[in-house]
Amino acid sequence: MTETPEEAHKALMEGTVELAEACRKERRPYMYEVLGRDFVVMPDVFSPKYFRDTAFFAKEVPKHAAGGRNKRFLEIGTGTGIVLCSVVLNYPTHAVGTDFYGNSVTNAEINVLLHNIGNYADIRWGSVYHPIGKNEKFDTIFWNVPFGDWDVFGAPPYTMAPAVFDPGHKNLRRFILGAQEHFRNEYSNLLIGYSETLGNRSVLEKLAAEAGFKHLDVVAESGYVRDGNPKRPVKYELFEARLK
């Protein structure tokens, strides 16, 4: 019997819940290595041990973020802070990370301290752009968005749900539509960590067009990651949206 696309999608979403549940079982801080660097992972924080996209974005985002002493980088939903640390360790860029979840803010601060980049990084608590001042401008804005395209699923029993699911694409909408207000100039770029396997590209395209972006391109793509999801291999993409 052939599986319908809906059934395949449901299986992937259930796989994501499974990963989040496994992640939630970690009740103590632990060390985890990403791209040869060691990071602390706190309980209840989106963990690179279970979600393989962190390593992919930690490798790709620094290549596509505007780096340098006078550049400013913003990461939304920073989690453990691994991507942000990778950007700063690649180029000494002033970086700001935000996260809605208090444990993630603590976790990112720990990793900033662990990698001695406190002079470059600033971690703030709040949803999407809330902790960002109206006049703060950035050269690159990135978010490994919750691309789980599943509006309704059995009661999300954990704090990690907002990191993987975004019912109605509400936060994705705020992220894309609010980006321009924080762009330093028309050459700033918006990087979107996404997975077409789990999400829906047309949603991104629609929101990018609505926000006035002229270009939306895939600038990096992982192969199929076998353990990206317990149900099916998953592919991750890094999208770049530009005004010019």
Added chain:
Amino acid sequence: MTNDGNIDAILAGTEELIEETRSEKKPYVHDVNGMPIVVLPGVFSPRYFKGTAFYAKHVPERVGSQFPFLEIGTGTGAVVCAVKKKYGPATGKLVATDINREAARNALVNGIIYDARGFLDVRIGHVFCPIRYHERFKRIFWNAPFFDEWHGTNDMLARSVFDRDYHNLELFVKGAATHLAEDGVLQIGFSSNLGKQEILERFLEEAGFTAPEMVAESGYSMEKHGRNLKYGLFEARLK
């Protein structure tokens, strides 16, 4: 010296422990009395030196809600974090110092994990150097190096264990006489069988302290080559 065993074997074992600590090139998490503690490379490690777990258990009990609390040579910050964990939001001001820059960073990392920000001030420097002249503490603690000989290379790890002629212990006791509040208690982590207690007593006497009283003692430590080692927690007050 009250020596329950062959001192040469114990010194050799200690050097070996320092060497093993030095061989750790990556940060790791070690469990200290049920508390996960991040340990950075080059920092005095509770994985190898069991005294940390003993003091992390007994020092918080003896603090008795008396703050500010100062820890000299905090290392990973496990003891100061245990104090924070025990007293929670009722914790008062905590200050921790270490001469090792990596240790100071390590203590800050653990301080964040144990929600000690806003309570904990970590400073870099030798014994009381980072403490301002007017600062007074109700409790001052140091897990002091109790070997008065010098072995191994002159690095931060060796300084955590060896203290030639007890020079740093003397500085600690004299400095404590200045920085301890009138009704404060000086807490000294010292080996109850391998440390030269008569010298500690002399330093305390000269600095105007009462004779040290041992308030807690470990069983024989199960450290590698350290089966003849006992840890003690000594307390003294200003006369």
